[in-house]
Amino acid sequence: MDKPLQPDHRTRVAADRRAKTRNRLVQSALQVFACKGVDASVIDDVIEAAGVSRGTFYNYFQSNRDLLLAVNDQLRSELITLIEKEVCEIPDPAERISTGLGLFIQVARDNPLLARFIAQVGLEASGPGRLVCKSLADDLQHAIQLGRFQECPLHIALDSMEGAALFAIYRISLGGISDTHAPQVISTILRGFGLESQEAANLAAKPLPKLDVRATCSLMNSAAKPELTN
Amino acid sequence: MDKPLQPDHRTRVAADRRAKTRNRLVQSALQVFACKGVDASVIDDVIEAAGVSRGTFYNYFQSNRDLLLAVNDQLRSELITLIEKEVCEIPDPAERISTGLGLFIQVARDNPLLARFIAQVGLEASGPGRLVCKSLADDLQHAIQLGRFQECPLHIALDSMEGAALFAIYRISLGGISDTHAPQVISTILRGFGLESQEAANLAAKPLPKLDVRATCSLMNSAAKPELTN
Amino acid sequence: MDKPLQPDHRTRVAADRRAKTRNRLVQSALQVFACKGVDASVIDDVIEAAGVSRGTFYNYFQSNRDLLLAVNDQLRSELITLIEKEVCEIPDPAERISTGLGLFIQVARDNPLLARFIAQVGLEASGPGRLVCKSLADDLQHAIQLGRFQECPLHIALDSMEGAALFAIYRISLGGISDTHAPQVISTILRGFGLESQEAANLAAKPLPKLDVRATCSLMNSAAKPELTN
Amino acid sequence: MDKPLQPDHRTRVAADRRAKTRNRLVQSALQVFACKGVDASVIDDVIEAAGVSRGTFYNYFQSNRDLLLAVNDQLRSELITLIEKEVCEIPDPAERISTGLGLFIQVARDNPLLARFIAQVGLEASGPGRLVCKSLADDLQHAIQLGRFQECPLHIALDSMEGAALFAIYRISLGGISDTHAPQVISTILRGFGLESQEAANLAAKPLPKLDVRATCSLMNSAAKPELTN
């Protein structure tokens, strides 16, 4: 009765182990990239942190670059899922954007590892696989159509927002940022889109839901290892 | 009568030669960094582009990093000099900022080499030796004091501006940017500081003096060598 | 039934391979150091002689210096083991010393490679990891206590002996040494410790057991490669 | 009246300057060799210490090796001259040898620079340009003929003596040597040549004339620069 199931079982167990090992690798890579920089030589550190052999690494990733992409992809999809779940109920697109930015910055502040990684990836984080995503574009367009935001080409709006947000996170990754930093950055951004000053401040100051990233994102389940900070 | 001058003469000639060689190296380095990225291994390309021997390189720079700093420093000081000379006569600090940003972006657009380099250096360009400089901070403060700009912590204002400007240049370095791009970015920035929409648009649209960078900046006297584009 | 053994097996096989490669390297290094001198740049020659790649070398040794230490250590321990096995049965400490020195010089004469290496390492061979070892110090002390040797500070005695022995080996490494050389050096040393002339000569002339170094020392299993003689 | 003399004068002045520069170079080289080792890369340090340009160096020496030989030669000749002047009046060859050795060691102790250099040159100090020189050989032969020293092949005697003396100086260069060290070494050497124990001790203990090396040897007119110690 379970003999026929065995192959399936074995297959599943094997798949699980694969997934687990892969995850360990991606997690370690996030750490190492964050600490040593995305252009650094990384494999030795990654396999040591993940506790696997050199050969095993190549069973999962073809190259350095491959690994960076994997980290980036997984990070992005986990973050987007996380944030969209929180903001999707908000009807006003301006508030949705404000809250989304706020959460993004909050997560970065609570996870230095993440902040450092994003700061490292830097401007490259934009582009096809950009962290700032489709639904943000939709929200922007929506806000402009509703007259909440000033008429303005979409890509300009996206770039401004992304530039400012990235810079904020870069600052955070350098440490020593006060709690008033995020709302001020956000309200500057909102004003840039034509929101009236008081309203921008109000939106940016709205209390944010507290995200438990650790619970949701597999990548966050490890502390930064500052000793690598070469 | 000229015998006593000889030592001086020799010294001066030698110093000249040093300066010239160093300049060749920095110039070549700008090209190579722009094309291959600031983290790339660069020395071989640089010495070939500069037409000097490997040993000569090390007579001037200790390392890759050292070279990058030299390029960055020289670039910054040349750009700042160039732009400040143009804007120093403008009485309104808001317009000074607007014009300065506009010139910065214009120079970047006219010199793909420069745009690429700045985009590469990216966020790191900020910090103590940041491209965005002392006088910009002064202008901002001034504009806030006069009530032209919204009250706002200086570092936030600087970061926003720098983030947006860097991003704009990054976009330019990727190519395919229309002429309306710059004014739109700038007016978004100005609005972010609380300028009323119409005025922001007006300032951002003011015609700019045409800078002849090639005439002024020693670093610009060479065309990009796209074949190096890694 | 043998599946569980696999990991062990693999581990052992790998360890074996490591040991073998390391040995090949140390052996080659002995040759090259002997021929080119201990301060020479040696890595290229060593890896060629050992038939391994550059990278492999660095899997085993961090540097030139590291390699030299490894050769020195292994040589010393093998030599000491070899000689002590021969002399430990001799009751008279003076004779033990005389025989030990004789054997040491004999080995050096029979293995030009070894002689050259020791001559190269020269004075540095003394110090914590000195070729002249613990048991020699014990023998000296013993001989002094028994009144066989003149009262004299131990370190002076050791230095004298070492100086003379090293010098003898240096001479041997230069070639053209007659068979009477060793006994004469040894009897001079023994006289220096206060042994009466005739007795010194007698001890120094005692026939020595013939050591088969090749059979015992892994490092000796290769002929000198005189073509490397720098 | 002095016109005809001018050429001579100029020639002499020029020759003087040449000699002075050369001396500065040799002196600096002694320091650098002593500190960094005789196989080290040395030219940069030497020209800096001597305060001359790279090109000037090659006006005086063809190569590194050339420089080492020059230092060695000058040192040897100055030392020999110095010591022989002191001992030539001593009628007993055994005492002449004892005194010579004592002076040699004394000079080494008073001039750490010298001790280090000799220790660096090490066994190579022997050979054609050896520090231990012709007149020592004569003294030895003489002492043997007179029956003061035990019958013994000359080269064995020379080697023993040189080995022991070099070793003593090596020890001195390492520092922390007491004043009783030298006499003990010397008396061990003398006993090795068959001198009766008491007499050896007496000879070795004879008070030595105090040499003022600084006054005599141009090479000693500079302090060791320990900061160069590699």
Place this chain on the structure above:
DNA sequence: GATGAATGAGGCTTCATTCAT
């Protein structure tokens, strides 16, 4: 699948020596 020894291209750096001024 996992392992880790071996690889070797690729880049880095030094330094003795030359040579135009």
Place this chain on the structure above:
DNA sequence: CATGAATGAAGCCTCATTCAT
């Protein structure tokens, strides 16, 4: 003669990748 910029051969070292076990 003195100078010091330039040279480039010679060595050093890393690390992504392969592959036999």
